[in-house]
Structure formats: structure tokens, C-alpha cells
Amino acid sequence: MSPSTSRKSVAGVLRTLVVGAGSAGSALVRDLVRTPEFGLDPVGVLDDDPGKIGTVLPAGERTVPVLGALERLTDLALEHGVQVVVLAIPGLPHQTVRGLATAAAAAGASVRYLPSFLAALRREVVGSDMRTLDVNKLIGRHEVHVASSDARSVIAGRRVLVTGAGGSIGSELCRQVHAFGPSELYMLDHDESNLHRLQLDIWGEALLTDESLVIADIRDRPRIQQIFRDLRPEVVFHAAAHKHLPLLERHPSEAVKSNVLGTDHLVEAALATGVERFVLISTDKAADPTSVLGASKRLAELIVQANARDARNLGTGVFSAVRFGNVLGSRGSLLSVLAEQMRSGGPVTITHPDVTRFFMTIEEAVGLVLEAGRMARGGEVFVLDMGEPVRIVDLVHNFARQVSLDVDDVEIRFTGLRAGEKLNEALFSEGEERLPTAHPRIYATLVGEGAGPEDLAGGLTGLYKAADVNADEEVRRRMAVLLPGYRTPEPAPALAAPYPDGF
Incomplete structure (x- = not known):
């Protein structure tokens, strides 16, 4: 050969x-x-x-x-x-x-x-087209092909529901799921225009007349319960979320309503209707969180892990989560902001000269979700090995070179870290153990016995009540009680966010 x-x-x-x-x-x-x-x-x-x-x-x-x-x-x-x-x-x-x-x-x-x-x-290259960039140089490593053909076994012939389907991650996930031959693919989003665009992209037509498109808000508990009763999904990929760090610092009640309560509604409905596989999409900001975004996602992880134990004891579904780094090419991501700032001739804004982040491509992100669905046994949080974190200043310089700009001509303005932001992210919290999996580039962590608050359900009830009346300071206080390591930050000042995903 x-x-x-x-x-x-x-x-x-x-x-x-x-x-x-x-x-x-x-x-x-x-x-x-x-x-x-x-x-x-x-x-x-x-x-x-x-x-x-x-x-x-x-x-x-x-x-x-x-x-x-x-x-x-x-x-x-x-x-x-x-x-x-x-x-x-x-x-x-x-x-x-x-x-x-x-x-x-x-x-x-x-x-x-x-x-x-x-x-x-x-x-x-032209900076406006993501496909023209050498992603390997931007993320400081070779892109990993994560999804295996074995992931098809989780999807083929099953009814699959994707929440947040109209977003950049959700839509790419829907394309991959569709290719694996589900018996039904249900795409749920609260934005009807996103769903119309997604159906046109996948099927080549968008008549909006079949059951594949589902308009719903995951905050609406009766609606979510109705959807699960009627559609009986067997596999659920939960991508719907608020993700813009600076905005959520200013509006913590909204973070709780969508990221925490919305996840609770979906997990409850999944358990009640016998869902076989449930994967939550979380973020590396959930590891020892310092932001409202990270805290809300950590609480979502705890909800999934707590119910995973119950599901295991009952011999029913498998519930797990994945943590993403910063996804290149997702809507509102750093690269799109860089391209726009460079195109307009203005300075590139970075929070701090030494700030670093973990990066992954959309293909890696979707592959991680699919492999988690295949490998999970219940309660794991899966994380892709993304190599070393990338210094944002270095990424800006590499991006400039690829769009044929002289690095010396790129003006950088440092704005200072905003409330809730870390200088350096981590993929695992200090108390979590990084465990190997069947995939050489994916690791997992499991919640230990006694980890998390003693009365998670009771604490969440109080949190939901505070969020329902938009009592933001009470929401912050209750999040800090539920997550003892979480520092309650000062409310964020009204500053323009240089990159909406919290880079």
C-alpha cells in the first residue's frame, strides 16, 4: 500500500x-x-x-x-x-x-x-471569509478532527432535538446531525428568522410547513413539557443560552432565566419523557467562575449532573455536558470583531496585554458534542484538549499577517479587564480531576459525592424567585451562596464591549 x-x-x-x-x-x-x-x-x-x-x-x-x-x-x-x-x-x-x-x-x-x-x-486572503484563514496559526495548534463516524450510532434512526438551533453552533450541529440520518430532526429556537434561514440552508427550501421547526422559549416550562410530550425526542443537544459576558454582568436575572432555569425545564422534561441522551453545552468560564455567565453555566452543569445520578439509579437516560473554549467563527466572535475593526481602520481593542483564552473551531465544537453523546455514561463534563491558551495579542498579530496587513500598522488599544473577566481561563476547576476518555483528545471530569451545594433544589428555587422579579443584587447573592468559590463582582460599568463573547 x-x-x-x-x-x-x-x-x-x-x-x-x-x-x-x-x-x-x-x-x-x-x-x-x-x-x-x-x-x-x-x-x-x-x-x-x-x-x-x-x-x-x-x-x-x-x-x-x-x-x-x-x-x-x-x-x-x-x-x-x-x-x-x-x-x-x-x-x-x-x-x-x-x-x-x-x-x-x-x-x-x-x-x-x-x-x-x-x-x-x-x-x-480576505478577512471577511472565515474559510480563507489558516486556523492552525490562529489557535496555535493543528485543528483536531474530533467527531468519529461512530457518533452516527447515537443519531441514526432516532428523534433528535437541538435547542438554540438557529445560532452558529446550533445550526452547524443540526447540519451534522442531519447527515447522520436521524428519523426526525427537531430544531428549536425562539427566533423564527433564524429557523427559516437554517431550514433553507439544510434542505434547500424553507416552506415552514413541517414539524422540524419548533418556535419556543426554554424559559416557558409548560411549552417545553408539551413539546417533549408531543415530539418524544430520544436525543437532546442543548445549545440555547445567553453567552455575552459583559451583558450578563449587567443583567444577571436574565442569565438565570435562560441558562439555569431554561436548562432545568429541559432536564425535567427529558427525564419525564424518557430521553436517552442529553448533552448540555457549557463553557470554560464555568470552571471556578468569576462571572455571571460562568456561574450560570456552572449551575446548569450541576443541574445536569444531579439529574444524571437520578437517571443512573433509575436506569433511564444518560445526561452529560461539554465545555467549550472560545469558538472561532461563531456569531459575534473575536475574529468577526477584529475583521470589522481592521476594515474600518480603527484601533483593535483588547482588554489586557497578557490576556489569554482557549480557542476551538466550530467543527471541533460540534465534534465534541457528538463524541460526548457517544461516550457519556452519565454525569461527565467533557472538555477538548485545546493545547496551550493563546495570547490575544499574538492572535491579533497572526490575523493581521493573514489579511496582508503590516503588524506595525495595527493599533491596539487596551481597555482593561471588565467585571467578571479573568486574565487567564482554565478548563477545569481546582477541585476537579481531569480524566482520560476513549478519545485521545477529549478529557472528562465527574462531580464527586457531596460536591455542590447540599440543597441544590432549594437554593435554585430561591434563585428563580429572585430572578423572576428581576432582583439583580439578590440574584448575585444567591449565586454566591450556591457556588461558594464564586466571587460576587461589582456591577459592570456602562462601557462598550469590544468583543461580545467576553474575550
Whole structure:
């Protein structure tokens, strides 16, 4: 077997299948081989020209085989352990592109596109398009292909509900779930325009006439109970949340209503209707929280973990959570703010010269959720190994270089850390143990016996009452009682937030 088709890959390099053996695909294969630091190793090419199938494309000192036709994408990707598929046929109809992307996702592979991807390799980049950036250089490590084809076993043939489906994370999760062949995919969001856009993106039409779209607010307990009774989801991915750190410092009652009470409603309904798998999406800010966002998400984790114990004792569903770092490319994320600030010629705002954050891509984030659904036994919080935290100043400089700006021309204005912000995030709290899992790049932690408040339910009841009447200071006080390590911050001053996700 030739090196190009071996199932072994160099550490940190993703096995890549190129769709298209024409001039664009051939150029891409050569560029990928010549640019190993980009982290993509072409192991094969697909093309619908029968005369090309079985031939090889020259790529320096090696060759890359043309393995088969486009219709065999899923099978060949599974056979060759492919982790990334690059669509390299310019001008493909949108419907064909959607079908190929779905076929790639069905094999657990993420998708890249030309021409912007080829431009990225040659540094002809435009900052407005995320796909043109060398993400590896921005996050300081090789992107990890997280989702395995085994994750299909959790999804295929089951009724799946995704909350917060219209958001950037929720919508990408819906695309991947759809590719894994659920019997039903229910996409829940309180924003009807987001749902319309999402259905158009996944199905190519948005008639809004079927049960797949669900308009609801997770704060509305009777509505959530009705949805679970009527739709009977078997797998639930809970992505709905408030996530903007500075705003939640100013409006802590709103954080409790959505992030804590909303999660409680969903977990309660899931237990009552026999949901098999429930995965909460949390944040690294929940580890030893210092912000309202982090505290609200830590309480959501505790709700999931407490009910996971009950579910285990009853032999029913499996409840778990994942913690994300800062997700590149998500709505309102740091990169979109950087691009806008640089495009307008204004200074780039950073809170502190030494501030660092953990970063992950949207593909890594969705992969973590799917793998958690597969590996969970109940009560775990799963975390991706994101390497070393990235200094924000370094990320800004790397971003500037990729959009062809002189680093010396980029003005940086330091605004100071805001209420609730940490200089450096952690993935686990001081009292948590990092445990290995079946996935080499995913770790987990379990809540210990006696961990958390003695009377979580009673404490939450008081918290919910305070939030219901918008008693913000009482909400802060009660959060501090429920989470003894949480420091109640001073109310945030009315300052413009340089990046809404709390970077």
C-alpha cells in the first residue's frame, strides 16, 4: 500500500479527500503536499470522469490516487479514514455542493471549499471569509478532527432535538446531525428568522410547513413539557443560552432565566419523557467562575449532573455536558470583531496585554458534542484538549499577517479587564480531576459525592424567585451562596464591549 493510502497519519495532520481531479483539484493537491504545515494530507481524489478513475495525480515526490466517482464519497471516506473533504470543482451548483457536504458529514468528515481555500494556501486572503484563514496559526495548534463516524450510532434512526438551533453552533450541529440520518430532526429556537434561514440552508427550501421547526422559549416550562410530550425526542443537544459576558454582568436575572432555569425545564422534561441522551453545552468560564455567565453555566452543569445520578439509579437516560473554549467563527466572535475593526481602520481593542483564552473551531465544537453523546455514561463534563491558551495579542498579530496587513500598522488599544473577566481561563476547576476518555483528545471530569451545594433544589428555587422579579443584587447573592468559590463582582460599568463573547 502506498504512503498516500495508508491508514496511518502524521500526528496533527488530517487525512484529506479532494473532490475534483481537474486543474483546480490538481493544483490543490500539489499545494497541500508542498505545504505540510497547513495540516492536511491528501490521501485520495474523487472525480466523475471515468477516464480519470484509477489514475494518479503527481504531487512532487509522491502521487495521489483518483479513487472513484463523487457518488461514492461517503463509502470511500469511511474506507480511507478521511477526516476532511475539500470540494475543488469551481462552479458546482449549490444543490450539488449541499449533497456532497452532506455525504462528507455522513462519514464524520468536515468540509472545506474552493476557491477561497486555495487562496488561503497562497495567502491571497480576505478577512471577511472565515474559510480563507489558516486556523492552525490562529489557535496555535493543528485543528483536531474530533467527531468519529461512530457518533452516527447515537443519531441514526432516532428523534433528535437541538435547542438554540438557529445560532452558529446550533445550526452547524443540526447540519451534522442531519447527515447522520436521524428519523426526525427537531430544531428549536425562539427566533423564527433564524429557523427559516437554517431550514433553507439544510434542505434547500424553507416552506415552514413541517414539524422540524419548533418556535419556543426554554424559559416557558409548560411549552417545553408539551413539546417533549408531543415530539418524544430520544436525543437532546442543548445549545440555547445567553453567552455575552459583559451583558450578563449587567443583567444577571436574565442569565438565570435562560441558562439555569431554561436548562432545568429541559432536564425535567427529558427525564419525564424518557430521553436517552442529553448533552448540555457549557463553557470554560464555568470552571471556578468569576462571572455571571460562568456561574450560570456552572449551575446548569450541576443541574445536569444531579439529574444524571437520578437517571443512573433509575436506569433511564444518560445526561452529560461539554465545555467549550472560545469558538472561532461563531456569531459575534473575536475574529468577526477584529475583521470589522481592521476594515474600518480603527484601533483593535483588547482588554489586557497578557490576556489569554482557549480557542476551538466550530467543527471541533460540534465534534465534541457528538463524541460526548457517544461516550457519556452519565454525569461527565467533557472538555477538548485545546493545547496551550493563546495570547490575544499574538492572535491579533497572526490575523493581521493573514489579511496582508503590516503588524506595525495595527493599533491596539487596551481597555482593561471588565467585571467578571479573568486574565487567564482554565478548563477545569481546582477541585476537579481531569480524566482520560476513549478519545485521545477529549478529557472528562465527574462531580464527586457531596460536591455542590447540599440543597441544590432549594437554593435554585430561591434563585428563580429572585430572578423572576428581576432582583439583580439578590440574584448575585444567591449565586454566591450556591457556588461558594464564586466571587460576587461589582456591577459592570456602562462601557462598550469590544468583543461580545467576553474575550
